[in-house]
Amino acid sequence: IVLGEAFTKSASEFKARAPGKSALVLGGTGESGSEVVKHLMASGAFDKVTVFARRPVEYTGPNAETLVYKPINLEDTEQMERDFAGHTHAFNCLGTTRAKSGKEGFYKVDHDYILNATKACKAAEIEHYSICSSAGADKNSMFLYTKTKGEVNSEIEKMGFPRVSIFLPGMLMCDRKEARPLEKIASYVMPALNFVVPNRLCVPTSTVGWAMVNNAFKKVDTPILENISNLDMVEAFKKGQQ
Ligand code: NDP
Structure with missing residues (x-):
């Protein structure tokens, strides 16, 4: 599959079918979010x-003139609602880690802030809301990370967006700017393990960004939860090409 060509085709078909759309990105300075920005712009x-x-x-x-940066306060839902108004699509790649922010700090960002921003998206009448969540997200999980992701996804599902897409990638592969020693070690081990469990464990951030943007161009509605791996993302993409 030639991803670039297919992407260009689906993007131009989308633009012809649905002109005048505008997107907002949350977490666009992060590893996945910056890939989303790159693909949106391209x-x-x-x-x-x-x-x-x-x-x-x-x-x-390309198209740098259509990119706008606006500061955000993730505690101010009313201001976010005003700022988000007029956008049709939202891509949320916000998040932190327990190692960086502590247990409470992690929950504040990955639960409270994500839901604040998502509520503002709903109030601002976003048509299609997409979020980079995580493989293993489960509100009944005994682990803080997967439990938090599951709780958030379940709240988002209940919000009633016209269209919502929740991405569940495995470990993100990228040349991370921030030092995360454990992820660094895992980034050597995981691709090797992929031979045993093909494409189930890790996925490049470039693929996540591409899949989130390309999914928005699909005519068909998508299941609420999708894409746990590189392979699934490519399969989901192919299915959308009709
Ligand atoms: P990054 O850590 O690279 O980026 C996180 C983004 O969130 C950045 O833009 C960051 O802003 C922003 N952010 C964090 N805290 C705040 C805050 N208090 N106020 C404003 N912005 C904030 O994220 P990744 O691309 O690694 O991950 C994206 C999502 O995918 C996350 O939800 C993560 O949990 C999930 N995920 C991660 C996996 C992994 O292997 N790491 C695996 C599967 C899912 P700034 O740049 O200013 O810090």
Whole structure:
């Protein structure tokens, strides 16, 4: 499958079918979020792409004139609602880690802030909401990470967006700017294990970004939960090509 060509085709079909769309990105300065931004911009399918973040996003590729940066306060749901109004699509790649922010800090970002922003998206009448969650997300899990992800997904499902897509990637593979020693070690081990459990354990952030954006171009509605792996993302993408 030639991803680039198929992507360009689906993006231009989307633009012809649904002109005047604009996207907002949360977490666009992070590893997955910056890939989402890259693919949104490369597609040229959106009249405007707004990155809401606490620091400016770095982008110098095609269609840079349609990229807008706006600072965000994830505690101020009313302000977010006002700022998000007028956008049609939302891509949420927010998150932190327990190692970086502690147990409470993790829950604050990955639960409270994500839900604050998602509620603001709903109030701002976002048509299609997409989020990068995680493989193993389960509100009944005994582990803080997967439990939190599961709780959030279950709340999002209940919010009643016209269309919602929840992505469940395995371990994210990328040349991470931030030092995460355990992830670094895992990044050597996981691809090897993929030979045993093909494509189930890890996925490049570039694939996640591509899949989230390309999914938005699909005509067909998608199941609420999708894409636990690189392979599934490619399969989901192929199914959308009709
Ligand atoms: P990153 O850690 O690379 O980026 C997180 C983003 O969230 C950044 O843009 C960051 O902003 C933003 N953010 C965090 N805290 C705040 C805050 N308090 N206020 C404003 N912005 C904030 O994320 P990844 O791309 O690694 O992960 C994306 C999602 O995927 C996360 O929800 C993660 O849990 C999940 N996931 C991760 C996996 C992994 O292997 N790491 C595996 C599967 C899922 P800033 O740049 O300013 O810090």
